[in-house]
Structure formats: C-alpha cells, structure tokens
Amino acid sequence: MFLIFTNLAYGQTPDTLEQGWRIINDGNLGNCGTCHQLRSSNSSQLTQKQGNFGPSLIGVGRRYSREILLQWVTDARQISSGTLMPPYGSLKGIEQPVVPRTMLSVEQIKNVVDVLQTL
Numbered sequence: 001m002f003l004i005f006t007n008l009a010y011g012q013t014p015d016t017l018e019q020g021w022r023i024i025n026d027g028n029l030g031n032c033g034t035c036h037q038l039r040s041s042n043s044s045q046l047t048q049k050q051g052n053f054g055p056s057l058i059g060v061g062r063r064y065s066r067e068i069l070l071q072w073v074t075d076a077r078q079i080s081s082g083t084l085m086p087p088y089g090s091l092k093g094i095e096q097p098v099v100p101r102t103m104l105s106v107e108q109i110k111n112v113v114d115v116l117q118t119l
Contacts, residue, residue, distance in 0.1 A: 012114045020115035023108055030088070030104070030112055032057070038119065054085065061117035069113045073104070088112075 023030040024038065032038060035054035060069065071079055074089035088104040091097050104112070 016111045016114045020111035073109050
C-alpha cells in the first residue's frame with residue numbers, strides 16, 4: 001500500500017483552509033492582518049493588510065504546536081497575561097461583552113489554526 005503525502009496536516013482540507021483565510025481577512029471576525037504579518041506560499045491567499053504591531057505569523061506553524069496555537073487564538077492571556085491580543089474564544093474576565101458570545105466559535109478557531117499551521 002502506498003501513502004500519498006500532501007502539505008495538509010491531519011484534519012485540514014481545502015475547505016477548512018478557505019474558511020480560515022476568510023476569518024483571518026474579515027474585519028468583523030479575525031482581522032489578523034491588522035496586527036500581524038501573514039504570508040502564504042499560496043499567492044492567492046495573501047491578506048489585504050500586513051500589520052507590524054503584533055509578532056509576525058510567518059513560520060508560526062513550525063514554531064508552535066497545534067495545541068499552543070489553539071490556546072493563543074482562544075485566549076492568549078492564559079499564555080501571556082500582558083498580551084494585547086483579544087481573546088477570540090473566551091469571555092472569561094470580560095465584564096460587559098458587547099455581544100454575549102465569543103468572537104469566534106470553536107470550529108472557526110480550528111479553521112484559523114489550520115491556516116496558521118501552513119504558514
């Protein structure tokens with residue numbers, strides 16, 4: 001039996017990656033490019049913005065495990081208490097949220113992390 005290897009990690013599909021890029025680029029959802037520099041080897045998936053306020057996310061998929069990336073996106077305050085990154089998947093410690101739900105669902109966070117793992 002032969003195995004065919006691709007550059008997609010377990011669980012990643014073209015659809016989840018497309019959804020992840022949509023969240024990353026959406027100004028009402030992730031809007032990641034406002035603070036971070038992101039580039040993909042797939043030229044069709046560049047962010048419209050390339051920020052330099054937060055750390056570059058180029059190569060982040062090689063530097064951190066999936067679990068750490070999930071935690072960073074869900075609530076980076078649990079890793080670095082002084083971070084300015086908003087908690088996309090937690091309302092813990094937020095006393096009066098504008099909308100009584102997290103900014104991103106668990107599934108949306110997984111899609112964003114799928115993209116981060118390809119960078």
